[in-house]
Each structure stands twice: as C-alpha cells, then as structure tokens.
Amino acid sequence: MIKNLPQTDKQYYLIIGERHLYAKARMLNLTAAYSSEDYPDDNMIALAKKTGKSILFVKFDTSDENEDDFWSTRRFNDSDCKIIFYNIYGMETEDGHKIKTLEDAAESLAKIIDSMVSQLIDFGFIKSTDYSGRCGCCHQRIRANDNYCRYCGTKRGEGEFEPYFNIVCCVYGPPIQTKYECEVCGKSWMRTLWGGEHAKYCPQCGSDRIMNCKERTMEFFEFPDDDYE
Numbered sequence: 693m694i695k696n697l698p699q700t701d702k703q704y705y706l707i708i709g710e711r712h713l714y715a716k717a718r719m720l721n722l723t724a725a726y727s728s729e730d731y732p733d734d735n736m737i738a739l740a741k742k743t744g745k746s747i748l749f750v751k752f753d754t755s756d757e758n759e760d761d762f763w764s765t766r767r768f769n770d771s772d773c774k775i776i777f778y779n780i781y782g783m784e785t786e787d788g789h790k791i792k793t794l795e796d797a798a799e800s801l802a803k804i805i806d807s808m809v810s811q812l813i814d815f816g817f818i819k820s821t822d823y824s825g826r827c828g829c830c831h832q833r834i835r836a837n838d839n840y841c842r843y844c845g846t847k848r849g850e851g852e853f854e855p856y857f858n859i860v861c862c863v864y865g866p867p868i869q870t871k872y873e874c875e876v877c878g879k880s881w882m883r884t885l886w887g888g889e890h891a892k893y894c895p896q897c898g899s900d901r902i903m904n905c906k907e908r909t910m911e912f913f914e915f916p917d918d919d920y921e
C-alpha cells in the first residue's frame with residue numbers, strides 16, 4: 693500500500709507496478725512511485741483525489757491473455773481523480789515491435805510514458821496547452837483557412853491561451869447538414885456534424901451576421917466530407 697504519493701509538479705502521478713521498470717523510471721529521472729498492487733488501490737485514489745491529479749498506472753503483466761487489448765482505462769466520474777491503467781506487456785512500439793520482455797519494456801519506457809501522457813491529454817484527463825489549430829479563447833478547432841473562430845468570434849492567434857481540457861464530447865443523433873452565408877463578406881460554407889453545427893461567427897471576416905440558410909437531416913450512411921469547404 694502506498695502511504696505517500698511523490699511530490700510532482702505534473703498533473704498526474706506516475707505509479708509503476710513492476711520493480712525493474714520502477715528502477716528504470718528512476719534512472720530516467722521520472723518522478724514515480726512503486727506499487728505492489730495489481731490496480732490502483734483505494735488508498736492511492738484517495739491520496740490523488742485530495743490533489744485533483746490523475747493517476748497513470750503502469751503494469752507489466754505477462755499473464756494477460758489478450759495481447760491486443762493491452763490497455764484499459766478507468767475513469768472516476770464522481771471525483772476529480774482520473775485514472776488510466778496500462779499493462780504494457782504486448783504493447784506495440786512505434787517500429788512495430790511488440791514488448792514481450794522486461795528488457796524491451798525498460799528500453800522503450802520513456803517513449804511509452806510520453807505516449808501515455810499524450811493520451812491523458814486526448815482523453816481530457818489532464819490539461820493541454822497545445823493550441824495548434826485551436827481557438828485561443830474557447831479551444832474549438834480553427835480550420836486551416838479560417839481567420840476567426842466560428843463559435844466565439846475570436847481572431848486566430850488571439851485569446852488568453854490558458855491550459856484547457858481537450859475533451860472529446862460524444863453527440864448522439866443523425867448527421868445534420870447546415871449551410872451558412874455571411875451577410876457581410878459573402879462567404880458561404882457547409883458543415884455536417886452529428887447533432888448539427890452551431891456556428892455563430894463567419895470564419896472569414898468574424899462577423900456575427902451569418903445566416904443559417906439550409907438545414908437537412910442526413911441518413912447515417914451519407915456523411916459528406918465538407919469539413920473543409
């Protein structure tokens with residue numbers, strides 16, 4: 693049982709459930725804790741909850757039958773503590789090599805942890821500051837040729853650029869195609885999204901005088917790629 697989680701300025705605690713890999717993590721100067729448990733235990737979760745940080749739990753479990761399903765995630769919705777649990781046995785590295793031995797795992801540990809942290813960001817478990825292709829204010833995507841954010845009207849490259857949670861929301865419902873036209877600059881564009889698009893500003897001139905000209909519910913199989921008009 694872990695009595696204390698290590699001091700870290702990261703947004704997550706790295707916990708390693710294998711001694712050899714833990715030693716390697718220490719060699720790499722990673723702030724980590726060793727756990728002899730198979731999963732993050734209640735005490736560990738309680739400690740993390742107090743700080744609002746996530747837990748990244750890394751195991752090397754050769755008894756795992758299903759090699760394709762090498763990782764699983766567990767998310768605690770009732771608290772601020774988000775957990776990702778990984779068994780890296782059988783995990784495929786960038787060069788297509790499968791990790792089958794502890795030596796393999798130790799060799800690739802730095803890269804593996806980097807990619808896990810990217811996943812924490814992708815899942816919205818920890819905050820990101822990656823603003824490439826995003827609005828500096830509301831964090832929505834800004835497409836390649838857009839000068840303004842369609843959702844809040846902020847100019848590309850402007851905004852507070854505060855760390856944000858990159859959460860991917862799931863929207864249920866049929867795809868809805870919406871056509872817009874800007875009364876000021878004349879730009880027109882089309883967008884199909886699950887549940888519909890809710891643009892308020894012209895991506896070209898930033899005006900809020902945009903007309904929603906046509907809205908059409910599509911069949912599930914017809915999903916045109918009009919993302920870039």
Ligand SMILES: [Zn+2]
Nearest residue numbers: 827830841844
């Ligand atoms: Zn915005």
Ligand SMILES: [Zn+2]
Nearest residue numbers: 874877894897
């Ligand atoms: Zn316009």
